[in-house]
Amino acid sequence: MSLKCTIGLLLSLFMFFLPKPVMAETKEVVSKELTTLFRAARKVISDNQAHINNPDIGDKGLSGKIVTQKLLENYKKASGKRLYPDSFTPVQEAMINSVKEVMFENQDLINKQGVAFKGFIPAIFAGKVANKFSRKMNGKMKIKLTAPTRYIRNKTNSPDYWEHNVIENIFKMSAHKKGQSYSENIKIKGKKAYRFILPEYYQQSCLDCHGTPKGELDITGGKKEGGLLNELGGAISLIIYQ
Ligand code: HEC
Structure with a gap:
């Protein structure tokens, strides 16, 4: 085996066993x-x-x-x-x-x-x-279903500050490409975290419960939000802690 080959082999072995960040x-x-x-x-x-x-x-x-x-x-x-x-x-x-x-x-x-x-x-x-x-x-990862604040039904799904901000100031902007996710590296209570959020839109089938007229009761007994077809209705939010 030539020296070049040996070095190459050692290098690839090294890379293979190196813990990948x-x-x-x-x-x-x-x-x-x-x-x-x-x-x-x-x-x-x-x-x-x-x-x-x-x-x-x-x-x-x-x-x-x-x-x-x-x-x-x-x-x-x-x-x-x-x-x-x-x-x-x-x-x-x-x-x-x-x-x-x-x-x-x-x-x-x-x-x-x-x-x-x-x-x-x-x-x-x-x-x-x-x-x-x-x-x-x-504690390593967290997934959650959330929605724009004014469309929240179940308070435990309420967006946190970061989610609220992305929904209102990024997803709702006309320049934002429909369906495009958003991610950011931030600190949560001092811990480094990668945050990812994916917007979701009301389809026809959602409107039986989330649509109009606003305030009317749906089959679940909850009040309809008055949402419109293709309107931003929710988001899936994920946190990966480092
Ligand atoms: C049968 C009625 C019904 C239909 C149809 C329905 N939802 Fe909901 N949705 C609800 C109820 C009730 C809740 C509250 C659930 C809970 O208590 O956790 C909810 C909660 C949500 C939430 C979580 C945020 C929150 O408000 O608590 C999102 C996001 C959401 N719905 C989006 C959708 C979308 C998008 C569709 C269509 C693909 C849809 N829903 C279809 C009744 C419905």
């Missing part, structure tokens, strides 16, 4: 993947909303396993990439396990016969998954 770009990739996975899971619930609300059917067949299969299909459609359970990253695994646990814990509710609306809707499901995920990540 998670660079900003990688964090963005991780954030995009994770928020896409989170949305792919929530979409399974919205796609099955009529089925879940059907009072005539008992077992809805929405076990954690089935929901995982469906969410991976949604993920593939959204990202073009298929994820395989044996090569999940720990972060992906934490998200999938959170989904499975929420589905497991809500089987009795979802499968209840004779009741139409059970309150099992995408935002509630997403909130439960987010809490479980954040707990599993043990």
